[in-house]
Every structure is written in C-alpha cells, then in structure tokens.
Amino acid sequence: AQSVAQPEDQVNVAEGNPLTVKCTYSVSGNPYLFWYVQYPNRGLQFLLKYITGDNLVKGSYGFEAEFNKSQTSFHLKKPSALVSDSALYFCAVRDMRVRTRQLTFGSGTQLTVLP
Amino acid sequence: NAGVTQTPKFQVLKTGQSMTLQCAQDMNHEYMSWYRQDPGMGLRLIHYSVGAGITDQGEVPNGYNVSRSTTEDFPLRLLSAAPSQTSVYFCASSYSLFGEGGELFFGEGSRLTVL
Numbered sequence: 001a002q003s004v005a006q007p008e009d010q011v012n013v014a015e016g017n018p019l020t021v022k023c024t025y026s027v028s029g030n031p032y033l034f035w036y037v038q039y040p041n042r043g044l045q046f047l048l049k050y051i052t053g054d055n056l057v058k059g060s061y062g063f064e065a066e067f068n069k070s071q072t073s074f075h076l077k078k079p080s081a082l083v084s085d086s087a088l089y090f091c092a093v094r095d096m097r098v099r100t101r102q103l104t105f106g107s108g109t110q111l112t113v114l115p
Numbered sequence: 116n117a118g119v120t121q122t123p124k125f126q127v128l129k130t131g132q133s134m135t136l137q138c139a140q141d142m143n144h145e146y147m148s149w150y151r152q153d154p155g156m157g158l159r160l161i162h163y164s165v166g167a168g169i170t171d172q173g174e175v176p177n178g179y180n181v182s183r184s185t186t187e188d189f190p191l192r193l194l195s196a197a198p199s200q201t202s203v204y205f206c207a208s209s210y211s212l213f214g215e216g217g218e219l220f221f222g223e224g225s226r227l228t229v230l
Contacts, residue, residue: 043221105157
C-alpha cells in the first residue's frame, strides 16, 4: 500500500523567513511525488512534482522541494516566505511500479505567514 | 481557458434525496476523477475514469455512481444522500495518469450539505 504523512497540521512562519512543510511517504516501488496548494474556497493548484532526476525540484511561486530517498521525504521549502503564501498545502504520492495505483494525498498542512 | 468546471458550487439536500454534481473539462484530458475533502482527512478518491466509457472505483465509492459518455464530462451521482456525504467535492483531470503529464487540474469545488 502507498501512504503519505504530513506530520504538522499547522506551520507558522514570519514573513521573510524560510519555510519548510514536511512530507514523508511510503511506496513499494519508486515514487511520483507532488505538492499542491489550496487557497480558501478554491480548488487545489499544482506546485511541483518529482518523477526522476535531480533531487531538488523547483516549482511555481519560488517553491522548491527536496527528494530524499533514504529518509523517504519530500519536504516543501521556500527561502523567503510571503504573507500571500498562507494556504493549505498537500503532499501526494503515486507508486510508479503499480500502473493502476491512484494518487494518495496527505491530510494537509495549514501554512500561516505572519506579517 | 475554462479548465475544469464544476456545478453547482453549493447544494443543500435532505437525507434520501438524489442529485448529480456536474464536471466538465475542455483540455481533452483522458483521465478524470472525483475526490471528497473532509477536515483532517485530505482528499479521498471516490471514482475515476481513464477514458470515455471506462470508470473505476476509488477509495470511497459507496453511495456514488459515475459515468463517462464523453471525454469532456464526468458527472457524479449521489443515489440517496446521507449526512455522512456532507463534504466538499472536487473534480480533477489529467492529460495522463502516468509520466510527465500526471499532474491534476482541479475544479473550484462543490460544497454539499446533507441534512
């Protein structure tokens, strides 16, 4: 079975400080990994993904994520947080090895950037 | 660019009533899916389709039906609404289920309350 964990329900960070939103995963084979963002009363928007290649993936709005196979993690990062980054963030995983396996989402992390 | 369009945005039902949530996409995506979002539980897959005429169950299919007669449309039917189906429902589509095109495009959501 595949699963994903976001250990923090809430992350608070001051504007201008670096931010990290944590994600760990479990799959049988190699993972496809995704980050999505949800603003209030909106649908989810794709931020970035890891398929293969460089462990550091760059995405939209200055976000990046680092794939760490040994720690089975895919943490989302941004060097300098903006108030407008405040939103709900979801990590998701799919097992590459199983073609019929669907995307599994984490429970979400509410990021609040304080002015 | 309409993307993924869901209707209605809000709906209140009484227990036992039936209704259909509509979803349409104009991106010629083969893959479409329905998720429900509940607090603290992330997104859970209800049903999905990998092309016209092909549907399959996700993680939480009970109480819901789908059909896919065209590439563009993927309606979700609630057969006999129950309070446990109170949720926010999201339709999502993707160019392909695997590989580089695998990221999902989401609609704005349909908020359903069952009394």
